[in-house]
Amino acid sequence: MSYLSTKDFLADKDFVDRWQYTLRSGELDLSWMRAATEQVECKPQNARRGLTFRDLDVPGYGYSTMPELARANRSFAPRGAEIPEGCPDLQAEVNRKSEVWAYNVESYYEEAMSRQWNATTDVPWAELVKAELPDDIARAYSQLLTFLTEVEMIATDVPAKWMGRLNADFFEVKNFIATQVMDEARHAEVFRKRALTTGYGLMKASPQNELNLKFLRDADSFSEASTTLHLQAEGMILTLFRFSEYISPTEGDKKLFRLVMQDEARHVGYGMQHLKWVLDHFPEKREIIHKHLDEAENFVFGGAYAVEVMEPFIILSGKGMKKAQIEQGCKITAAFQVKQVEEYFERLEKCGLPERKERSQLYKALELGQAQLAAMGVRTH
Amino acid sequence: MSVTFPSGAFFQALAAAMAGAHDRFRGLGFFDATIGIRVLLDDDGGAERLFVLVFEVFECTRAEEVPDFTRLHVDFVLEGKTSVWREMFENIRRNGGADVAHSINTLTHFGEQLTLRYDDPDGHDKLYRFAESVQQFFDLAATLDGVTYEGAARLAAPAA
Numbered sequence: 001m002s003y004l005s006t007k008d009f010l011a012d013k014d015f016v017d018r019w020q021y022t023l024r025s026g027e028l029d030l031s032w033m034r035a036a037t038e039q040v041e042c043k044p045q046n047a048r049r050g051l052t053f054r055d056l057d058v059p060g061y062g063y064s065t066m067p068e069l070a071r072a073n074r075s076f077a078p079r080g081a082e083i084p085e086g087c088p089d090l091q092a093e094v095n096r097k098s099e100v101w102a103y104n105v106e107s108y109y110e111e112a113m114s115r116q117w118n119a120t121t122d123v124p125w126a127e128l129v130k131a132e133l134p135d136d137i138a139r140a141y142s143q144l145l146t147f148l149t150e151v152e153m154i155a156t157d158v159p160a161k162w163m164g165r166l167n168a169d170f171f172e173v174k175n176f177i178a179t180q181v182m183d184e185a186r187h188a189e190v191f192r193k194r195a196l197t198t199g200y201g202l203m204k205a206s207p208q209n210e211l212n213l214k215f216l217r218d219a220d221s222f223s224e225a226s227t228t229l230h231l232q233a234e235g236m237i238l239t240l241f242r243f244s245e246y247i248s249p250t251e252g253d254k255k256l257f258r259l260v261m262q263d264e265a266r267h268v269g270y271g272m273q274h275l276k277w278v279l280d281h282f283p284e285k286r287e288i289i290h291k292h293l294d295e296a297e298n299f300v301f302g303g304a305y306a307v308e309v310m311e312p313f314i315i316l317s318g319k320g321m322k323k324a325q326i327e328q329g330c331k332i333t334a335a336f337q338v339k340q341v342e343e344y345f346e347r348l349e350k351c352g353l354p355e356r357k358e359r360s361q362l363y364k365a366l367e368l369g370q371a372q373l374a375a376m377g378v379r380t381h
Numbered sequence: 382m383s384v385t386f387p388s389g390a391f392f393q394a395l396a397a398a399m400a401g402a403h404d405r406f407r408g409l410g411f412f413d414a415t416i417g418i419r420v421l422l423d424d425d426g427g428a429e430r431l432f433v434l435v436f437e438v439f440e441c442t443r444a445e446e447v448p449d450f451t452r453l454h455v456d457f458v459l460e461g462k463t464s465v466w467r468e469m470f471e472n473i474r475r476n477g478g479a480d481v482a483h484s485i486n487t488l489t490h491f492g493e494q495l496t497l498r499y500d501d502p503d504g505h506d507k508l509y510r511f512a513e514s515v516q517q518f519f520d521l522a523a524t525l526d527g528v529t530y531e532g533a534a535r536l537a538a539p540a541a
């Protein structure tokens with residue numbers, strides 16, 4: 001118990017007398033009825049969609065008129081409420097709107113809420129447990145699922161870590177991040193469940209990837225965490241989910257990957273809109289983000305190309321371990337890796353960071369990868 | 382009544398089937414995207430038919446043939462030869478939904494069969510944000526009374 005009330009209320013005679021007097025006399029104070037707030041009656045703009053956060057963006061409550069610096073509210077007071085003397089200073093660590101905001105964050109939240117799904121009931125488990133996979137495919141798939149479970153656990157922890165550190169005025173962002181925490185917990189759940197239904201269970205954790213995940217978790221600011229988590233890591237995982245759907249052995253697995261893909265793309269969407277917002281409203285951050293990406297890209301290169309991550313892709317995409325299958329798997333995996341990094345740079349460019357290519361070591365690795373593909377005679381577009 | 386692919390009537394039939402499956406699509410959640418469909422006619426070098434599909438909330442509010450995509454603000458375009466589209470829809474109709482080789486993501490992933498075109502990566506990512514809704518929309522082809530195909534050699538037998 002680290003935080004104590006300044007009063008012991010039951011020992012405070014005035015407080016106890018007031019309570020009993022009110023109940024005995026029915027004489028009400030009613031000062032709260034004169035709260036200095038806007039009286040509003042918001043309505044849904046589109047009845048089919050319901051009442052959305054955008055419908056609540058009105059003077060006195062909305063996010064559009066929120067100042068860049070949240071100086072007034074240091075408490076849990078909901079944005080728009082009167083903040084009386086005596087509300088505690090919660091010492092939020094992030095009080096600058098451009099550190100957290102994203103274009104359209106309110107609609108990403110609504111989309112997230114309406115597109116929730118259930119890993120227990122929306123995946124055709126009865127069908128999946130009946131699917132017989134060849135030994136090498138099942139082992140490779142179980143290893144991929146082990147890696148994905150590991151990744152999703154940190155993806156749950158990172159937004160959860162930041163949620164309580166943001167000023168309460170950033171309500172829409174906090175709620176969006178809450179949906180992400182739920183999404184990622186569901187992803188960890190669904191991959192764990194699938195691994196434990198293959199007949200093989202979980203395989204090996206990946207030290208190199210865990211180093212990358214620790215780096216993601218320990219970012220110095222929310223914007224740095226978001227750029228590497230939402231945009232870089234989840235962007236690459238999104239390409240990986242597409243690839244996983246592509247190589248999935250059964251229709252049930254395809255559905256599973258489509259469901260996780262939807263959530264992941266939403267997280268990437270938030271990350272892109274956030275980075276755009278940061279670059280537009282807090283340009284001093286540009287260099288800090290570059291510095292953070294310098295290190296992040298190093299981790300990604302080491303983690304994504306580790307043997308326990310890459311080899312299962314080769315076996316799954318080649319559909320086995322015979323020589324010709326491995327050769328085919330190498331080609332498909334190389335094409336996937338190039339696509340993954342190309343999409344990452346494309347997203348950065350769209351967010352307003354086109355110069356990233358020039359200073360990025362990963363871009364040099366991409367050029368190596370493209371040359372390798374050309375030498376293998378693989379068409380990428 | 383049988384509908385012909387490619388045609389505005391075909392996509393309108395899918396839109397009507399989507400309205401009939403309102404509860405299923407409501408369960409999948411908000412679906413807000415504008416999708417362009419480009420069908421390259423196999424037997425006529427360079428000829429194409431273009432369609433736009435507009436999805437809002439839980440419905441397909443517009444499904445029609447268009448002369449071009451200018452000013453339609455399409456998020457992405459799914460492009461392929463009529464024979465590839467035909468094979469996909471025949472597969473869907475045989476199985477009651479796409480099998481492992483015929484899901485939209487699988488067909489577009491490396492651009493081998495269908496090509497995914499886009500200007501804006503954010504629009505591109507909408508295919509994934511709404512992946513299951515997009516798939517289930519195309520899977521509704523399995524519920525149509527009958528489909529005939531125009532301008533496409535059959536890649537896979539039998540017709541469905």
Ligand SMILES: [Fe+2]
Nearest residue numbers: 152155184187
């Ligand atoms: Fe995830």
Ligand SMILES: [Fe+2]
Nearest residue numbers: 155234264267
């Ligand atoms: Fe995610």
